Every structure is written in structure tokens, then in C-alpha cells.
């Protein structure tokens with residue numbers, strides 16, 4: 196038997212185009228060929244189970260080897276093999292028609308780069324690294340003849356009788372001169388570890404050293420010797436393929452270590468398992484996030500029937516879920532399409548909804564069953580929950596019952612509990628509940644203690660996401676305002692319309708304002724004289740809530756409020772017209788003394804907020820020291 200033919204594709208220059216497109220991702224040829232070998236092996240095993248193959252299965256594993264001298268890479272399996280007819284059908288027609296389709300679809304596409312590695316190019320991808328490809332195969336079918344196929348990367352191929360005696364297929368790649376890197380064992384080892392680590396059929400790549408006990412020496416100490424053993428790349432039954440009922444916490448923790456050898460232990464995990472309306476399995480871990488969530492992204496690995504596809508899961512899982520770690524395995528995620536398509540894909544949407552619901556359910560269960568432990572983990576999960584609430588309305592609906600706020604005394608509340616907690620006292624004249632928050636307990640201490648003295652409660656919102664979270668919550672909660680505790684004088688923050696009289700007259704008020712304006716001499720500070728309690732601070736410096744929040748949001752990204760980030764800081768300076776200091780300023784005869792007092796009080800206000808620095812701080816200390824010596 197000898198047959199020559201032309202592969203039926205229209206695009207004669209298909210090879211150069213494919214090579215160009217896939218330039219940066221040549222390594223996927225190995226993923227494709229090993230996956231094919233695994234598929235053929237699994238089919239073989241199934242046939243045996245079904246009783247359709249009665250012969251000896253032997254050891255069904257895939258073997259990869261490299262011959263540097265001959266410049267070849269071989270991938271061989273003991274799968275179902277192919278007859279000459281099957282080669283013609285599956286390789287010449289199907290495999291190549293897939294490649295033609297690829298070229299036609301994407302030769303003009305702007306996002307060709309994005310689809311690299313996502314398009315299952317199958318067998319054809321061998322030509323990215325090889326000038327010549329051979330197939331030696333023997334079908335499992337009784338009486339089948341071995342067949343051999345050779346193709347030199349043009350559209351010409353040749354099928355002849357083969358010599359293979361053993362069932363299965365060997366693919367031999369004659370590596371081209373641009374791809375010699377793949378003749379290095381370490382390179383192949385890396386690529387296999389990346390893509391084949393959890394394949395369901397054993398993949399062997401050469402041998403490795405192993406230390407085994409070898410009796411004892413004269414002093415009775417154990418001796419060891421080095422022996423060779425098969426280098427098996429994969430764990431064929433990774434944890435996510437097992438039933439959760441058969442697994443212990445230790446199993447999950449060990450698997451986490453296998454995935455991320457250098458990471459801290461995760462907080463908890465969710466085992467995903469769904470058959471309908473799509474197929475998906477996986478394990479998602481909640482890592483210890485702390486406050487730096489950016490570094491945590493891109494840790495979820497995406498598999499399709501245990502073949503690693505990518506760890507760029509953007510577009511496949513909702514943005515906020517990308518903070519999680521773990522594995523998702525689904526044959527229903529289309530991998531051979533561009534990203535924009537992926538976002539509108541029905542299955543991807545269903546998968547998103549499913550994962551997001553599962554995660555919300557898990558958190559809800561933990562909150563209900565183990566509140567104490569949930570609270571102790573809040574520092575780590577809070578960020579995630581808030582991120583989810585802002586970005587996913589369905590998640591918000593569930594999470595609003597288990598999102599927590601902590602007050603300055605360290606007590607945790609749900610939103611409902613907190614509302615009840617402040618309802619009696621923290622309400623302004625218009626019947627708005629006023630939530631007070633601090634972003635830095637140490638720096639805002641004086642404001643916090645003013646609020647606490649009034650019997651008010653202050654919560655701590657000190658993570659980068661909080662300014663966004665507050666904005667979101669305000670739109671959700673009725674008759675509620677959320678204000679930073681240092682955004683104004685406490686009586687203004689919770690304005691109960693308790694009128695207090697100013698003890699000085701209008702003329703004196705103007706004069707005092709003039710003294711402060713002159714002493715401060717800076718347009719970003721707006722001075723106002725207010726009638727406060729004589730025991731309140733003489734001067735306070737605040738930044739209005741709106742301005743502060745826009746700046747905070749801008750600093751942590753997003754919000755579309757770029758203009759605020761570049762605006763100078765604007766502060767309100769509130770002078771307590773009823774404080775003894777004001778009286779002293781009025782009574783002072785020297786202009787310099789008046790200004791000196793005003794400046795000193797203003798600097799003290801800045802100091803209490805950590806706003807006094809540099810030369811201003813040095814001057815203040817000198818001035819204060821001088822006063823002590825007077």
C-alpha cells in the first residue's frame with residue numbers, strides 16, 4: 196500500500212500564517228499532542244470496560260521522549276490507534292479543516308494574539324515546531340494493519356504500510372531549526388509540568404533519581420543509594436475529580452500546597468460540582484487576602500477535562516472572584532474563541548452566576564454556623580465580600596446579610612445590627628441616620644473621642660476598597676448618611692439643630708476671622724467662626740466628606756473622578772467662637788500677639804491630625820518651646 200495525496204485545504208499558505216500567529220505560544224503543540232494521546236488511551240480503557248475489547252490492555256500510559264542527536268520528539272501512546280482509513284478521515288480531513296477554519300477566521304482579526312493558546316489547533320500544531328511529522332499507528336481493531344503517515348509541512352502527505360507491532364500511536368516530530376529549544380529536556384519537562392500535571396492518564400518523560408535505603412553502614416547508620424525510576428509528570432486523580440464526601444480537610448490543604456507551594460494556608464474552600472446545565476468541577480480556595488489584593492489575582496487555573504488551559508481567567512470568572520485561588524475544570528467553557536465572544540457566551544454567564552452563588556452560600560453558611568470564626572477571618576474575607584457587593588448585584592443581595600462592620604471598640608455588627616445599634620441616638624434633625632467612620636484610628640483619635648463623648652459610635656473602614664464600598668452602600672440604604680469622623684465638627688456631622696448662641700458680636704466675629712485668615716495665610720483653608728460648646732476644641736481642621744471620598748476613590752482606582760485626584764486639598768477651619776481662646780485674642784492689644792495665638796491654635800489643630808510636617812512642624816516646636824520659657 197502506498198498512497199500519495201494532497202490535503203484538501205484551499206489556503207496554500209496556511210503554514211506560514213499559523214506559524215506567525217502562534218509564534219509566542221509554540222509550546223502548546225505538546226499540550227495538543229499529549230491530549231490526543233490521552234484521549235486515545237481513555238477511549239481504549241473505556242472499550243475494555245464496555246467489553247468491546249477483549250485483548251490485553253497492558254500498561255496504558257503516554258510516553259514523551261526527546262532525541263537530541265536525531266532532533267526528534269516522540270509522543271507515543273497505547274490508545275486505540277488508527278487505521279489508514281482513519282488517518283485519512285481524522286488527520287487529513289478533520290484536523291486540517293480545523294486549521295483552515297482557524298486561519299480563515301482569524302487572519303484578519305485584530306485580536307489574533309488574544310486567541311493564541313486558546314484555540315485547540317490539535318494535531319496540526321505539530322507543524323509549529325517540526326518540519327516533518329510522522330505517525331506510526333496500529334489500530335486496536337482485530338486484523339488491523341499498521342499504518343504510517345508522513346507529511347513535510349507542505350500540503351502533501353504520504354501514507355504507507357507501517358511496521359508497528361503494538362497497539363497505539365507514535366507521533367514523531369523532526370524539530371525545525373527555529374525550535375531546537377524543545378530538544379532540551381528541561382524545556383519539555385517544564386511544558387509538561389505546566390499543561391499535563393493533572394492529566395487522567397500517566398505521562399512518562401524519561402527517568403529520575405530516587406534515594407532508597409540500602410542497608411546499614413558499620414556504625415549502624417542507614418545507608419542510601421540512588422536508583423532510577425520512571426519520571427511520571429502527573430497526578431492522574433487530582434482532588435477536584437474526587438467526591439467531597441471522601442475528602443478530609445488535610446486533603447484540601449495538601450492539594451492547596453501542591454498548587455501553590457509557597458503560599459500561606461487558605462482560610463476555607465468550596466468544592467464545585469455540577470453536571471447540568473453545564474459541566475463543571477473544581478475547588479476554590481479563599482486565601483488570606485490582607486489588604487494588598489492586586490497581587491492575589493490570576494491564581495485560578497482553568498482546565499478542560501484535566502488539561503491545563505490558562506491561568507488568565509478574566510472573562511471566565513467574575514472580576515471579584517479572581518481574588519480566589521484554585522482550579523476550575525469545565526469542558527463547557529469555549530476555549531477556541533476570542534475574548535469579546537467569551538463575555539457574551541451563555542455558558543460562561545451561567546458558570547459565573549453559579550460560582551458567584553456558591554461562594555455567597557458558603558460565606559452565608561459560615562456566618563450562620565460559626566460566627567465567631569467568621570469574625571476572626573473578617574480582615575481577610577471582608578475585602579472580597581465588599582468587592583463582590585460593589586460589582587455583582589446578585590452577590591450583593593446575599594452578602595448584605597453577612598457583610599460586617601467593626602467599631603472602634605472592636606465589636607462586629609451586620610448592617611441590620613448596626614442600624615439598630617445607632618438608631619436611638621445617631622440621628623440628625625432630618626431623621627437621617629448618620630454612620631460615622633474612621634480610616635485611621637490613631638490619626639483621627641481626637642475626632643473619635645469627641646464622637647464617643649457624645650455617645651456616638653464610630654466604625655473602622657480602613658481598607659483601600661472602603662471608599663468605594665461606602666459610596667455604594669449610601670445608594671442602597673435609605674435615610675442614611677455615612678461620614679468620616681473628621682469631616683466636620685461632631686455637632687455638624689450629626690446635626691441635631693441645637694442652636695447655640697455666639698458670645699461675641701458680629702464685629703468681633705469678623706475681626707477674629709481676619710486674624711485667623713492672616714495667621715494661616717493660605718487659600719486652601721477656609722475659616723469660619725462657629726458657636727460651639729466652650730469645652731469643644733478651639734480650632735479644628737477638616738476636609739469635607741464629599742471631597743475626601745472622591746479623592747480616596749481616585750487614589751484606589753476607578754470611580755471616574757480623576758479630576759479630584761489632581762485638585763489641591765481644601766480644608767475647612769472651624770474656630771470655636773465660644774472658646775476662651777477667642778476671648779483672649781480679642782483682648783490682646785498687640786496685633787502680633789493676636790496672630791501668634793491664632794497660629795499656635797491652628798498648628799495644634801493640624802498637629803492633632805498629623806497634618807503638620809516639615810518646616811511648619813519645626814517652626815511650631817520652636818515657637819512652643821519659646822512660650823514655655825516666657
Ligand SMILES: Nc1ncnc2c1ncn2[C@@H]1O[C@H](COP(=O)(O)OP(=O)(O)OP(=O)(O)O)[C@@H](O)[C@H]1O
Nearest residue numbers: 231232235274276285286290315316317318319364
Ligand atoms: N494519538 C492518537 N491516537 C488516535 N487517534 C488520534 C491521535 N491523535 C489524533 N487522533 C485522531 O485525529 C483526530 C484529529 O485530532 P486533532 O487533535 O486535530 O483534533 P481533536 O483532538 O479532534 O480536537 P482538538 O482541536 O480539541 O484537539 C482526533 O479526533 C483523533 O480521532
